[in-house]
Amino acid sequence: MRRIAAALVLLLLSQTGLAQFDLNAQSELDTGFVANQALVDSLNPRKSLLIPVGEAIGMNLTLGAFNAYVTNSVFARISFKTIGENFKSGWATDADGLVTNMFAHPFHGSIYYNFARSSGYNYFASLGVAAIGSWQWEYFMENEHPALNDWVMTSVGGSLIGESFYRLSNLILDESAEGSERVWREIGAGVFNPGRLINRLFYGRTARVTSARLYDTAPSAGLLAFGMNNVAEGTNLKSGEKNGMMTFEYTYGRLFEKHSFKPMDFFRLYAAVNFSKQPGLGQLRLYGIIYGKNTSTGGKNRFLWGVFQHFDYLENNIYQIGGTAVGLGIGYRTSPDAPVVFAGTMHGSVLLMGAANSNYAPDYKVGFLDSARTYNMGPGAQGKLDAALLWSWGSFNVGYTFWWIHTWDGAPGDELIGMWTPRLRFKVYGPWSIGLEYLLYHREGKYKLFPNVSARNNEQRLSIGYAF
């Protein structure tokens, strides 16, 4: 009876299909929209670089005043003496919470970035403005030593998030719209991109009505899923706590249909939110292309190489991991016309800054830090695999990410952490699907002053998804 029921379920599920790589497995050439540069230059002329730099510093001064006079934060009590001391000491590291250092700082950086991006500057110049804004904050606005980890996460991580959110706000903005629709579009784009909203108000673009299309867009696809997960203490499937969760995954651009790329012409975003028993923000993971080339390897098969940028933040009751990386990636896709399509990418990157929770970290005291660290932090390397097999009825995805973090600050040693994420997804009806996912975390901690750590944990997920 059980076998019959299982067969019926599989038969029902086999009528459906959906995969996060669907967008890249489609052969229809919807290439999005590329704005006429001459039109952009005439209606949105590039502003002086002093404007976004001034905005970044102005935001720092405002936030610094808020910290000093409203929240009365000790770190914000600055003077010429504290600024001078920061120049004398040079870079250090800080021990703020993992959420602050590895998640909040990049979002702060995305605002700096978009001050410049929405003033007409490209990705690299805007990254430079984010770096200047963060540097000014670290050296001038705190009486603690300037933190190199903050600077890296704010400027590099902030640029990845900033450009991705710039692209998302492009999809929402419509300068031909009027009335309440226009207001909501501007506010909606501003939620993703507050730096751009400030400049659109400042430059008078929120009130402008024009039929000219000024902002590039690319085809995109997403999946919103609700379900349950179980994060186990070890590899025993029965242990652990059940938790309601929501996941959101989004693919912007066609990785295998463009011949060459500008930064974030393609990116993939994955977010997981927990409803109980686990930290609220379970995952926020993002990677995108900075530069790349596609070639045909016969028929519609495609091979791609490129430079990619990565941002990862993961937190559950067992693991806390965060970091930003830059490196090389390759990708391959078989013909979309075949009954089974393979699409995937593989990456090897320099982890510019990474962090992982450690029970030893609080035991390794650092004299100048004013709070206890809960994680080991430093640079290292990152590997990533993101691949899918696609059928008409569904998909099988395999994801794997590996982090090597060489501790700069925290318990001296190395953290070697990996996460497998195989997943089956079946179409059920129209855009609806069911997903089964198994996550296996493995960790080897090798320390100079403490016993090594070896651990395996698993997580299971069951979800109902809606594709859009």
Place this chain on the structure above:
Amino acid sequence: MKILSVFLILFLCPSLLPAQYAAESENVCQSYLTIQGFGINSLGNFKEDWKDGAGGYVGYGLIYPSHWGLTFQTGYITFKENAEANLGTDPSFTIIPIMAGGRYYILLDRVRPFLTAMSGFNLVSEKSTREGHAVDEFLVKLGFQIGVGVQVGLFSNLAVEVAGKYNSHLLNPNVPYNATGLEYGVALNWTLGR
């Protein structure tokens, strides 16, 4: 007298430059080779051990019509022991920087004030005696520079440049103990092509 003549030539030549110098540089990418000599005033707790430094860079740069520039440089920096530090006999602290960075030229004229930021790796070598223990270390560390400068065209292919930069070369951010300092230097830039 010879010195006075050289000074006069250097002073007067800029005004003899072709009028189209500035106009050309507004429209084409320029590349140049550079050689620079500089001094460094150490800062912070690093200064307690190594008082001041000096060195030279050789480099290659690109200047784009958009006012942005790319620079690559390597060189050699040596620091003098602080007399009060007592670091043993013949202590040495040297850095070989390998850096890349960007510039923003506020003006692209015969006189070109610029902002610069560079980062890269330092090959750091220290030989000293600390608290009775011999230190003989070779380290690869990150280095950072940020500063301002001005480049003045002397001849159609030759420019002189003066710059002041804040250096923060990482040594041990956990203390923090870093080779921080204020660098001031003079460079000659030879334009390769436009």
